[in-house]
Amino acid sequence: MVGGEGKRLHYERANLKTLARQLGLSPSTVSRALREHPGIPRTTRERVAAAAEAAGYRPNARARSLAIGRAEAIGLVFPLERLQLPETNFVDVLAGISTSVTARNYGLLLSPFADDEAAMLRRLASTKTVDGVIITRPLVDDPRIALLNGLGLPFVVHGRSEVEEPYSCVDTDNDNSFERLTSLLLDYGHRRIVAVNGLERFRYAAARAASFGRAFARRGLEPLPDAVEFVSMTEATGYETALRRLADAQPPTAFLCGSVFQARGVYRAIRERGLRIGEDISVVAHDDDVRGCNAASLSPPLTATSTSIREAGEELATMLIDLIEGRLEGPVRRILPFDLVMRDSVRLAPA
Amino acid sequence: MVGGEGKRLHYERANLKTLARQLGLSPSTVSRALREHPGIPRTTRERVAAAAEAAGYRPNARARSLAIGRAEAIGLVFPLERLQLPETNFVDVLAGISTSVTARNYGLLLSPFADDEAAMLRRLASTKTVDGVIITRPLVDDPRIALLNGLGLPFVVHGRSEVEEPYSCVDTDNDNSFERLTSLLLDYGHRRIVAVNGLERFRYAAARAASFGRAFARRGLEPLPDAVEFVSMTEATGYETALRRLADAQPPTAFLCGSVFQARGVYRAIRERGLRIGEDISVVAHDDDVRGCNAASLSPPLTATSTSIREAGEELATMLIDLIEGRLEGPVRRILPFDLVMRDSVRLAPA
DNA sequence: CTGAAAGCGCTAACAT
């Protein structure tokens, strides 16, 4: 089972010392040649490169990390459940992060936690397994930011928080997108609008609720007293919420949804009540362009503000690595713009 | 922005040397106490533990790795696209792997590759960033297995291959599940059965095609000459395939699908042709119990063999870590059993 | 039971 002629044996592992010996050079020269340091003549550099190639040599990452004081890896910290939910934009963010990390030749350490996120962050900081971390879904008042600043572990937040602490982040332009969507519905004459929003403790949901109110206020209008529903980002809650609100004495003429997941549920509820989307009830949403669940694929196609959550992921990793390598001076924040794409789910409000 | 009274400064980073100095002990004693080596009295062990706790000390993982020669991390190697596809069981496998890795206190390095998987494997082996890797979707004749054996990098395969090389793996019992499903349809009198299978180059699809034929052969029956369709695992191909086959001169009376994704498409095609699932055309499938897409959630509920792909993920990581730590002697293979769950998508064939 | 010392494989400051 083991052995046999096909087996290549490694009598001498390719490391810097052996490689240097083969070349009749010192380890440091070889190291410098490989890293293309200035002051190494082309000839030796090429000779070294060829030998390394032939030997299949790559510097041992653990030794290199220890020597340079960096791991050349970043961590993504998240609750394990996010990988288990069918409806989440997490995987799309992850895809974006992966892309950038690969392009920059860094490692990506997945760091899921069962319940104690702070413990995970402390652990990553003290073990120095990674040079920095990405954290997600910030709360209005998020304690992780102060913690990470205190730990001295570089980090980037996907989203924003209202804390005083400095931090770098990448976020969608939530504030303006909800205001824009609300304005659109107001332009179309809608007044009884229900906003199916995310959970209030998350900053993005709080910001969206504020923008929603602002759009009304700008025109001297008042939203319904219970216009904003703070619920989770799923089809099921979109459905339940819409069904409940459609039974109101004065049912809404339009829904504004925080995600396409919710919008799907809202669509289903409207249909089930025998109403037509667009014709009878207008629907708009913010669209993260999640794989397999975007506004264009609904029927009728859903009018929505859209951003690519994948790009947010790419940007997060790029920013963090730039911060780590000192190419960027923190804190820096990047707010990704959105497009408002008109489709068929909005009509003028009934007179 | 920097500075201010809230800022905790680390005048002396907590490392083994400083911790030892504080305790009036040598680094080696502290190290041993922390690792609970025998021959350290309880009293000092507790004293050390308390001091470490207070200082928030954790051994630097890079230094420890270098010293012990292991990274205490594993890698998951996969094509980047798998994170971008809306229909994939990959995320569920990942969730399972994450669970085990976290439980075992290992790190999980995500190692997506753009096109050259062999290069990625070589790189992981030579840089020694991880102690072992998980590879997925093995081909009938998969070159990665010989490569990894040659590189001496421990690995576990999700699935099997037909190569002679030794390797450890975790797999669903594909062979028997397809045979069981085929037998079920034959019991119900179906003879014109179309198998909507995966792509032929993957071993699981080849094995399933063989099992399908075996079920017929066992009864002295012959499948349709073009009974097996080797197509990708998506709703769209399930739909196209079924639509095409339903237009045959002698259309099938039953479909056997490789995944619930495909089954969904088959359902849609049958409906579109004005036929009833179950009543007019029977459908069965293998169900990996992917988040948001399982057999029970279709309507009518789909009769299927089922296994938890998440459990496969857990098993993969556990096995790899056991192999790395020498708790397990490779090669070892674990074939996960399945349940055949009868639901409403199968009826007796028309006489 | 504890300490001193060597070494994991690399990089970088300091020679020359």
Place this chain on the structure above:
DNA sequence: ATGTTAGCGCTTTCAG
């Protein structure tokens, strides 16, 4: 242009 040396922070013989 290259070599020598020290050191990253830990574990682990080997001594005592």
